[in-house]
Amino acid sequence: MSSLQPVRGTHDLLPDESRRHRHVEETAFSVARRYGFGEIVTPIFEFTDVFSRTLGDTSDVVTKEMYTFADRGGESITLRPEGTAGVARAFISGGLSQNLPLKLFYRGPMFRYERPQKGRLRQFHQIGVELLGVEGPQADIEVIALGYHILSALGLKDKVQLELNSLGDAESRAAYRDALVAYLSGFKDKLSKDSLERLERNPLRVLDSKDEGDRLVVADAPVLTDYLNDASRAFFDTVKTGLEAVGVPVKLNPRLVRGLDYYCHTAFEFTTTALGAQGTVLAGGRYDGLIGQMGGPATPGIGWAAGVERLSMLLEEVACGDRPLAVIPMGGDGVEALRVAQRLRNAGFAVEMGYSGNMKKRLNRANKLGARAAVILGDDELARQAVAVRDLDSGEQEEVPLAMLEERLARFR
């Protein structure tokens, strides 16, 4: 490798891959618009506090994965590791509480100092949505349905599975946490080293441990949904029946938890088995306490984020859009070819030029570019105020008067 390699965990999106990313983002946004979402663009960096105060101090994202630095004014700045905190900050600083409910879509790069793996980069891209200001479970249903709709529009419906759980409200979760800790403490000799640590810092995380021994212990552990109080249970029931009503297949997973501290009630993940260890493709939940905790007016919220790289890897071939026309000048100084190319571009065609070489090379290039037809400007034809138009799929060629160019080429659009 040369020393001109990109920084570890980053890479260039060449046109091919870039097109796939764009397809994911644009499909997502066009579906989101149908649900009433508008796009918000927040800065890529924020004051470090924005993340450290909201994501929770038990999360690795905050404790060891942030790109944090002091800027020239001595402020502690962090490259955003996720999107929700920045949107919440914008909500507060922009006084958006006047406009509730608010539906926001975002996309863009995120940064985490992690060990790179397939589908896990240090600079990666997410799309996400946040629905702010709706207390009822209709919001949860609509937001999850939107996620499912986007995955369907991307052709991934059969490759993913929605897993759903409820973390309940603060009271329910505290009751459950106590019961879980009490239960797990009886098995300290059987738990893995990782899980013993989780038992101290973030006991719910023991539930989704991959360790065999942990799983045996967890199999008989108390179940979160048994500890929901009446209000939390009713909320969860509505979410379930609502998802059924809008046709989103659900698999309940009582061991599904969330990594970041601000979540409550609904937690969900669309997962796939096609990406190895990075199986989560779109995930989120409800975060009623977040905005109040950040110093804004108490405002409920729910949202999700999805990894664009992961979605892109699941996609089949993405068609590359309109096939161009190739304008091929033969002889002369090529000015006439530029004139023709410009006319066709003004008429809405994508036009490629055959820059150099003989006819064979130029046609070859046209072919590689996937051109639909070639417009050949030969001296003979030009003398008759005409060009040769070759259909590159059928091989048929005809002479077309210059005056009728746009009209006769319309069928290649």
Added chain:
RNA sequence: GCGGGUGUAGCUCAGUUGGUUAGAGCGCCAGUUUGUGGUACUGGAUGUCGUCGGUUCAAUUCCGAUCACUCGCCCCA
């Protein structure tokens, strides 16, 4: 952060039990066809064998370190 695997041409990979000119397929370039592509045939170019260091008469090959990728853990989308 922890443990395993890999690194040879633009791409996918073979190979060298340490020895002089390092290979294939695909791609690329050229020709067969000087105004006609895709197919076919013929020919051609291309490598600091990831990097640095060690052992050796000799290292792409063995050893060490390092960087990157990759698989699992951790974490998470």
